[in-house]
Structures are given as structure tokens and as C-alpha cells.
Amino acid sequence: MHTIAVMGAGKIGEAVISGLLRSGWPVDRLVATERWQERADELTARYGIRMLSNAAAVEAADVILISVKPQDAGILMAEIGPIMPTGKLVVTLCAGLPISFFEKFLPTGTPVVRVMTNTPAVVEQAMTAISAGPHATGEHLAIAEEMFAPLGRTIRLPESQQDAVTALSGSGPAYFFFLVEAMTDAGILLGLPRQVAHDLIVQTAIGSAVMLRDSGEHPVKLREAVTSPAGTTISAIRELENHGVRAALLAALEAARDRAREIADQST
Known part of the structure; x- marks a missing residue:
């Protein structure tokens, strides 16, 4: 050994x-x-x-x-x-x-x-x-x-x-914590006590992650299962798209990847 x-x-x-x-x-x-x-x-x-x-x-x-x-x-x-x-x-x-x-x-x-x-x-x-x-x-x-x-x-x-791994999963937990922080603030804005909002979001995140891991389904399919026509979820997703959340995530991950490359260049 x-x-x-x-x-x-x-x-x-x-x-x-x-x-x-x-x-x-x-x-x-x-x-x-x-x-x-x-x-x-x-x-x-x-x-x-x-x-x-x-x-x-x-x-x-x-x-x-x-x-x-x-x-x-x-x-x-x-x-x-x-x-x-x-x-x-x-x-x-x-x-x-x-x-x-x-x-x-x-x-x-x-x-x-x-x-x-x-x-x-x-x-x-x-x-x-x-x-x-x-x-x-x-x-x-x-x-x-x-x-x-x-x-x-x-x-x-x-x-x-x-370097891509560093950007995606190495730094990844911080992105999820950031999202939970923002959603908690949104819950408070909607009238929920902070701890209640926190508990709702954390358990929802855990359950969603387990579904992604264990179901084998594509995330688009799982999202569509929650997204009813003319319902609340699609209204929220529209706002996320209008505010460029998807593009912001792509840019953020590229920035993390580029910073990893900068660290490598500075070490040589």
C-alpha cells in the first residue's frame, strides 16, 4: 500500500x-x-x-x-x-x-x-x-x-x-451557490421568510440534481415536463431568456476557462 x-x-x-x-x-x-x-x-x-x-x-x-x-x-x-x-x-x-x-x-x-x-x-x-x-x-x-x-x-x-473542467465543475459549485442566493432574495421579495425560501430552494436543487443524475433524461425534456402551456414556468423562462441568462452563463464559463489559461501562461 x-x-x-x-x-x-x-x-x-x-x-x-x-x-x-x-x-x-x-x-x-x-x-x-x-x-x-x-x-x-x-x-x-x-x-x-x-x-x-x-x-x-x-x-x-x-x-x-x-x-x-x-x-x-x-x-x-x-x-x-x-x-x-x-x-x-x-x-x-x-x-x-x-x-x-x-x-x-x-x-x-x-x-x-x-x-x-x-x-x-x-x-x-x-x-x-x-x-x-x-x-x-x-x-x-x-x-x-x-x-x-x-x-x-x-x-x-x-x-x-x-481548463474547461476547471471552469465547469471546478468553479461550478460557486455558480449554484450564487443562483441559490439570488433565488432566496427573490423568495423574500415575494413575501417568504428567508429560512423558508432557503429551505424550499435547497431541497428543490437537491431533488432536481438527483432527477438529472438518475433519470437519464436530457435536461430539456425534464424542463419541458414542468413547463405547462401559458403557465407560470414558461413566463419565468421567458424572462430568463429576455435577460440573457443563457448567454451570461456561456460568457462566464469562457471567462473562467480563459483565466485558467492565464494562470498557466503566468507559470511558464
Whole structure:
């Protein structure tokens, strides 16, 4: 069994730790790093995990999970790259940073797997996309899938599609939270108490998502089933179309994709 080092135990890093432990991964096969001592002590108390220095974590593990913020990745890789032994698997969670960025710091031939997950990982409902670098094999991809399977669903994609994944599902939860926020305000405008509006919308969102996942129906067909002729729903949809909501979503996702590409360009 592999020993995994989680380099940067923030929200997603902690979600990986928690998910692995719930799936039966031995705690003595997990180590982590965290720059803030108070946070490190909290994680040790919560999970019993060993918190090490960056150098010690690299030495102790054979799978190195990079889960720091993209802007901190260069500093971390400059520190651990020169001491990275050959043959270790590097898995990166850094949004926007291509595999080539990490290969600059690593020994030639180091396998790198790029991963984009999202914050529903904390409730085991993540969508995780996994891409192999030039030196990563099917076995390396299987290791990454084993790491992220406890957090939700996984899918394999070529790295060329990762910026689109970042825009669609990586940032996706924020779009849904934004929509729920706006619909809650609308419920208040219509005379509902805030908590009532919130509960109505959240449960409607959950039910709609389950229908989409389990029915196998196209979203257009499911929407049409709610949209009666000359009814309330079609009146609302007309207003959404009049206000360009569909076009705004397309533009928003393109903007997120372009920003991911900018991050990659700035890293080179």
C-alpha cells in the first residue's frame, strides 16, 4: 500500500485525508504538511495524522499530493523538487497549472497526474477529473482514482480539457451557490421568510440534481415536463431568456476557462 503525503492540508487537502481514512486507508500511510502550527495541531487531533516538514513528507511518502494554492506552488516545488527522488508519483490539485509546470522542478521521467476536483468533496459528492502526464501510466491513474473515489465520482480526461473542467465543475459549485442566493432574495421579495425560501430552494436543487443524475433524461425534456402551456414556468423562462441568462452563463464559463489559461501562461 502506498504512503501519501498531502502537501498543504487546506479544505480540499483535508477532504482527501478524511475520505481516505473513511475508506479504510491506514492513518500510518498518510502524512501531511501545513504551514500554520495551529492548523497542523487541529488536523492531528482530528485525524491522528502525522504532520511533517515538506522535506520529511517527501522522504516518507511515495505519492506526493500537491494541494497548495496555485500561487504558492512555485515556492513549494522549488523547495521539494531538488530533493525529490526518482520514481515517486506527483499528483497535483493546483487549478490552472499544467503538468509541464511541475515537470520543470522534478527529475526527468517523474510521473505527474493532474487532478481537478471541487468543494462538494467535503460531503463526498465531488466531481473529479484526472489526467495523465507524459510519464504517467494506467497504474498511476488508478492510484489517483483510488485516492479520490471516496470523495465522489471520478473521470479520466486528456489534460487539454482540464481548463474547461476547471471552469465547469471546478468553479461550478460557486455558480449554484450564487443562483441559490439570488433565488432566496427573490423568495423574500415575494413575501417568504428567508429560512423558508432557503429551505424550499435547497431541497428543490437537491431533488432536481438527483432527477438529472438518475433519470437519464436530457435536461430539456425534464424542463419541458414542468413547463405547462401559458403557465407560470414558461413566463419565468421567458424572462430568463429576455435577460440573457443563457448567454451570461456561456460568457462566464469562457471567462473562467480563459483565466485558467492565464494562470498557466503566468507559470511558464
